Amino acid sequence: MDIGGINPVILVASLMVAAVPIMLAALGELVVEKSGVLNLGVEGMMIVGAICGFIAAVGTQSPVAGFAAGAAGGAVLSLVFAFLTQVMLANQVATGLALTLFGLGLSSLMGQGYNGIKPPVTAKVPFGPLAEIPVLGPIVFGHDWMVYASIALVACVWWVLRATRLGLIIRAVGESHEAAHALGYKVNRIRLGCIAFGGAMAGLGGAYVSLVRVPQWVDGITAGAGWIALAIVVFASWRPWRVLIGAYLFGGISVLQLNLQAAGSGIPVEYLSMSPYLVTIVVLVIMSSGRGRASLNAPASLGQNFHAAR
Amino acid sequence: MIRRTLMTTAAAGFALALGGTAMAGEPMDHVKACFVYVGPIGDGGWTFQHHQGALAVQETYGDKVEIQWQESVPEGADAERVLTQMALGGCNIIFTTSFGYMDATNAVAAKFSNVMFEHATGFKRDSANVSTYNARFYEGRAIEGLIAGRMTKSNKIGYIASFPIPEVVMGINSYFHHAKQVNPDVELTVIWAYTWFDPAKEADAAKAMIEQGVDVVASHTDSTAPLAEAAKSNGAVIGFGQASDMAEYKPSPRVASIIDNWAPYYVKRVGALLDGSYEQVDAWEGISGGEVLIGEITEAVPAEVKAEAEALRDAIAAGSYHPFTGPINKQDGSPWLAEGQTAPDGDLLGMGFYIEGVTGDIPQ
Missing domain, CATH: 3.40.50.2300 (Response regulator)
Known part of the structure; x- marks a missing residue:
């Protein structure tokens, strides 16, 4: 069963957990970018979500309350971004970067006094005998409920964007905000909603880091996960199911390289560590070649501000 | 550009004016001690302990010492910038608390002979104002x-x-x-x-x-x-x-x-700078030294x-x-x-x- 000293079943099970934060954050950012807004503040929203979720979970001793607070925290922070870019028409790239820096500082301030406290345990979903099934048990039935929720959210976003009127409106706003405006859609309000959704998802991802993956609070806990989420959106060429694949790939490689080391494999660590980024670069090159169908998928109005008076 | 030139000139002038005073062993009335941290203070580990040492310095000497610190400074080019800024900002002694600051510390130390540099866990002491310290x-x-x-x-x-x-x-x-x-x-x-x-x-x-x-x-x-x-x-x-x-x-x-208990070393070194007995060292204490x-x-x-x-x-x-x-x-x-x-x-x-x-x- 073991391949090179690594049990593939356990590997798949742990990569599913490792991928949850970046998958949630990337999924939120995908919706934001689909509506034509580039929010580079994912890292900041994640870490604010991580500390808000942590504080709420410790205060109420309920992980569910923690995740809700994490999502709310991320959403509130994203509204700062929404106000600056949609109302004040500030530059989105600069505002997004500022949001990350602000979020890192804010989370550090909020987290004073929360170092070294243990949050309540997020229980595994009790599948009973199902979890005992070999191979399938640990992979499919051995996780906490957030893992299943994250996959359900991917399906949900995919369905909304593809098959509903709301999805059509979001895509229309992202492709051509002027045309959408001419049709009578409130471009900035729709974008504001998408930004808040993206913030909530990033906050949820952050809360997963501080409540499940690391279970504690330390400054800088997300350690760059938000940037990886941004890369996954591009890697996925703005398609929800590819976000899932991208997150498993990125999460999987980071888990795999640690497992390979623990198993004493001879493959140099450095190659594995850089492989996800190499894959991203390759995807970017293919996309920007202009030939592949994927290249048509970037929202046409991405990163451009809109004002009705123009 | 002019401003930068001015600052460098000012720094050079400052260095000339004060150059060697500290090394000559004259007591100082007031010391500004600066600390460069590789992580956030709230890491609960390495940086937290260095900061405890910094706080101990403040507590021991009170008004005679001013402490300043910067968290999460990346190892590399950024470190050099931070160190230069600190040296220009009037720091008398700068503790760089990670191995990766080694080259930056020595590069900046060469430019500011009146500022004492203390590099944790390193082994390079290129100029007379660089000391290294480590724990066993x-x-x-x-x-x-x-x-x-x-x-x-x-x-x-x-x-x-x-x-x-x-x-x-x-x-x-x-x-x-x-x-x-x-x-x-x-x-x-x-x-x-x-x-x-x-x-x-x-x-x-x-x-x-x-x-x-x-x-x-x-x-x-x-x-x-x-x-x-x-x-x-x-x-x-x-x-x-x-x-x-x-x-x-x-x-x-x-x-x-x-x-890691850095407080005794930090207190000792800043104290030495205050009373004029400061000398370049290569300190490596362990369990016996506390x-x-x-x-x-x-x-x-x-x-x-x-x-x-x-x-x-x-x-x-x-x-x-x-x-x-x-x-x-x-x-x-x-x-x-x-x-x-x-x-x-x-x-x-x-x-x-x-x-x-x-x-x-x-x-x-």
Whole structure:
């Protein structure tokens, strides 16, 4: 069963957990970018979500309350971004970067006094005998409920964007905000909603880091996960199911390289560590070649501000 | 551009005017002590302990000392910028608290001869105003190794390593050597995380080890994440507090800890600058000097193992035992230390090899 000293079943099970934060954050950012807004503040929203979720979970001793607070925290922070870019028409790239820096500082301030406290345990979903099934048990039935929720959210976003009127409106706003405006859609309000959704998802991802993956609070806990989420959106060429694949790939490689080391494999660590980024670069090159169908998928109005008076 | 030139000129003038005063040993009325940290103060480990040292300086000297610090300074070009800014900003002594600041510290020190630089865990002292200081953490690793060797049930112990530098290799060797002495069947798994601080990655590394059957996890990274991961095992896996006591994980998984205690050194050095007795040093204190403390060994460890570990600690503190006492062979079987010989400091500071019995290679 073991391949090179690594049990593939356990590997798949742990990569599913490792991928949850970046998958949630990337999924939120995908919706934001689909509506034509580039929010580079994912890292900041994640870490604010991580500390808000942590504080709420410790205060109420309920992980569910923690995740809700994490999502709310991320959403509130994203509204700062929404106000600056949609109302004040500030530059989105600069505002997004500022949001990350602000979020890192804010989370550090909020987290004073929360170092070294243990949050309540997020229980595994009790599948009973199902979890005992070999191979399938640990992979499919051995996780906490957030893992299943994250996959359900991917399906949900995919369905909304593809098959509903709301999805059509979001895509229309992202492709051509002027045309959408001419049709009578409130471009900035729709974008504001998408930004808040993206913030909530990033906050949820952050809360997963501080409540499940690391279970504690330390400054800088997300350690760059938000940037990886941004890369996954591009890697996925703005398609929800590819976000899932991208997150498993990125999460999987980071888990795999640690497992390979623990198993004493001879493959140099450095190659594995850089492989996800190499894959991203390759995807970017293919996309920007202009030939592949994927290249048509970037929202046409991405990163451009809109004002009705123009 | 003009402003920058002006500032440099001003700095040069300042340096000329004051150049050598501190080195000449004249007492100073007021010292501004600055600290550069590699991580956030709230990491609960390495940087937290350095900051405790900085606060101790402030407490000891009160109004005579002003302290300033900067957190999460990346190792590399940014460090040089931060150091230059601090030197221009009137700092009299600057403590750079990570190995990776070595070149930046020496480069900036060469430009500001009136500012004293203190580099932690490094070995380069290119100009007269650069001192280096370190603690003999390998002494603490010896005690961890003994506990690990006695406590492991699977005979697999783990070490989450940060970067392949002598400091870390020394720790791995000391840990393994002392585990092997009490348990000849013990096997060591090393994972290189390539980070000092990344809680998620540290937790993943601990998880990967535990999945491979490791039941004692030591870490050389700065956060408490590996202990949090070990805590999920309900007592089957134990670990150690690293850099800071990490008492919140008592009594298990944290069964003991290595505490970095920088306060005595920082207080001594700033005091020397104040009273004019400051000199360039290469300081390397250990358990005996109070720079390395062993945190309480908890009741999760059987009493006889605890007594054995404390005896080892006391022997090291008294100087009657050196953690690297021969016979010890290198990994390839060639002899390193003969019977009864102790490791010279030079060998330790440049350590680039595993001792016999450790598997795998040190990444280059």
